[in-house]
Amino acid sequence: MKIRFIEPGNRPYKPTILNYFVYDRYIRTPSVGLNTLATIVKREYPDTYMYSESISKIPMKDLQDANIIFISIFTYAAVRGYQIATYLKEHTNATIVMGGLHASMNVKEAVNYCDYVMLGEGDETILPLIKMIQEKKKPDTAGYAWLEEGKFYSTGKPVPPENIDVIPDRSLIHNYKKMTKHMTIWPQVHASRGCPHNCDYCALVKHFGRCVRKRTPENIIEDIKYSIDFFEKGNHRIVQDLWITDDNFFADQKWAMEVLHAIIDSGIKYRFNIQARYEVGFDDEMLELLKKAGFFELDMGIEFIDDASFETYHKKSTRKEIEKSIRNIQKHGLSVRGLFILGSDNQKKGCGKELADFVIRNHIQGVLIQSMYFVPGTPAYEANKDRLIHRNWAKYNGNTVHYPKQMTPYELQLEQIDASRRIYSVRRLIGAWLKEDWMHKVLFTGEFFWHMSTRYDLKKELKNLPKENMIEKVNKNAMEVLHNA
Numbered sequence: 001m002k003i004r005f006i007e008p009g010n011r012p013y014k015p016t017i018l019n020y021f022v023y024d025r026y027i028r029t030p031s032v033g034l035n036t037l038a039t040i041v042k043r044e045y046p047d048t049y050m051y052s053e054s055i056s057k058i059p060m061k062d063l064q065d066a067n068i069i070f071i072s073i074f075t076y077a078a079v080r081g082y083q084i085a086t087y088l089k090e091h092t093n094a095t096i097v098m099g100g101l102h103a104s105m106n107v108k109e110a111v112n113y114c115d116y117v118m119l120g121e122g123d124e125t126i127l128p129l130i131k132m133i134q135e136k137k138k139p140d141t142a143g144y145a146w147l148e149e150g151k152f153y154s155t156g157k158p159v160p161p162e163n164i165d166v167i168p169d170r171s172l173i174h175n176y177k178k179m180t181k182h183m184t185i186w187p188q189v190h191a192s193r194g195c196p197h198n199c200d201y202c203a204l205v206k207h208f209g210r211c212v213r214k215r216t217p218e219n220i221i222e223d224i225k226y227s228i229d230f231f232e233k234g235n236h237r238i239v240q241d242l243w244i245t246d247d248n249f250f251a252d253q254k255w256a257m258e259v260l261h262a263i264i265d266s267g268i269k270y271r272f273n274i275q276a277r278y279e280v281g282f283d284d285e286m287l288e289l290l291k292k293a294g295f296f297e298l299d300m301g302i303e304f305i306d307d308a309s310f311e312t313y314h315k316k317s318t319r320k321e322i323e324k325s326i327r328n329i330q331k332h333g334l335s336v337r338g339l340f341i342l343g344s345d346n347q348k349k350g351c352g353k354e355l356a357d358f359v360i361r362n363h364i365q366g367v368l369i370q371s372m373y374f375v376p377g378t379p380a381y382e383a384n385k386d387r388l389i390h391r392n393w394a395k396y397n398g399n400t401v402h403y404p405k406q407m408t409p410y411e412l413q414l415e416q417i418d419a420s421r422r423i424y425s426v427r428r429l430i431g432a433w434l435k436e437d438w439m440h441k442v443l444f445t446g447e448f449f450w451h452m453s454t455r456y457d458l459k460k461e462l463k464n465l466p467k468e469n470m471i472e473k474v475n476k477n478a479m480e481v482l483h484n485a
Helices: 032-042 075-091 101-105 107-113 126-134 203-208 217-232 253-266 278-282 284-293 307-312 319-331 351-361 379-387 409-423 426-435 438-464 470-484
Strands: 003-007 048-052 068-072 095-099 116-118 144-148 151-154 242-244 272-276 295-303 335-342 367-371
Touching: 003 032, 003 075, 032 048, 032 068, 032 126, 068 075, 068 126, 075 095, 075 101, 075 107, 095 101, 095 107, 101 107, 101 116, 101 203, 107 116, 107 144, 107 151, 116 126, 217 242, 217 253, 253 284, 272 278, 278 284, 278 295, 278 319, 284 295, 284 319, 295 319, 319 335, 335 351, 335 409, 351 409, 367 409, 409 438, 426 438
Parallel strands: 003 048, 003 068, 068 095, 095 116, 242 272, 272 295, 295 335, 335 367
Antiparallel strands: 116 144, 144 151
């Protein structure tokens, strides 16, 4: 059996000098999840390999005689994934299987482009599917969907796997070792899955569930060592940073402390950053362990800076508590990176400046800003699908895609551009070089160019965004109906 895995890119990889300065334009770190599935399959089927359009072009010639091709998609890469699947259906005899967050949550769409859709995480269902395909049988256990003579069949979502102690084999990804010379991608380790919270817009909770499943500390340490070696051996990387990519690493406090102690005891000397909710900022013992283990930054999913928005989207946070948490984290010698959303029902014109002021005043040292996003299957999508401008998934990558309640889509996009411009101004770049430590000098410089690239894309999209609000749109449509009657 010849089996191939493909990670489509919203912008397929192309060689350019920009890749050395700008992350996520033509380069990004390959999917840990898909790499994990490829590793599981490789144990049973030696002719297994993975291509990621994050770091390489896909050599279609190698796929022509493949038996099974797995394609994993997030929402922003769904259009590209469907293009690849359609091409492969027409030019190969391979069985095409789609999976990943978007395909699993939007299965009745995805199933039109492939032979099967894998539902859920796939760790325990991928090998049985391969066997069924070999034996030319239809699935009879949970985890799959398909079309047969135009009729939709689904065996239902499988129970999430409990044992996730799999170390992804990075060497299975085409050109990955070669691309570790780029400072715009970095080692990543996923230590747990799931989150106990229930934010309306979060697709990851919907996909992985609220039950948090953890890898053993020993397995995580082995993965960290391997990942560092994969990136560092033969390279001279300026920035040494490994990202723990868990949605909520601190959900199980006892386990999180065990992992941090294991890192300390292992003697690993490296820099780490990690995603976190604001509550960890009140746990002095955890913050001390993080600092001792080599963590220098917490990527905090703050999302909003007004309490009304927190309440609207069922996120248990308050602005006062978040600011208090940030101060305590910084007191322990750790920096904070903020992940923000603009375009909630409670925000008005000027929210971009308000966000920039909040970031600068609280000395948040890096940000990711996105307009309100909607992944099919989430409560936020179901509640707002009548307010979406379009369903061109390729533009669901931070762009404005809906009619906000108190702004026009055009105005919301301008607010995002304004927030980015204020936070990543030339004046603040100079300030970073004069005042920040060496690590944050480098990081802020890279993000300065990244945000410049992002603003360029956001400005290009402005011409496609409505300058009317939802009420004006409804009234306009009603007038057109009356005129045509």
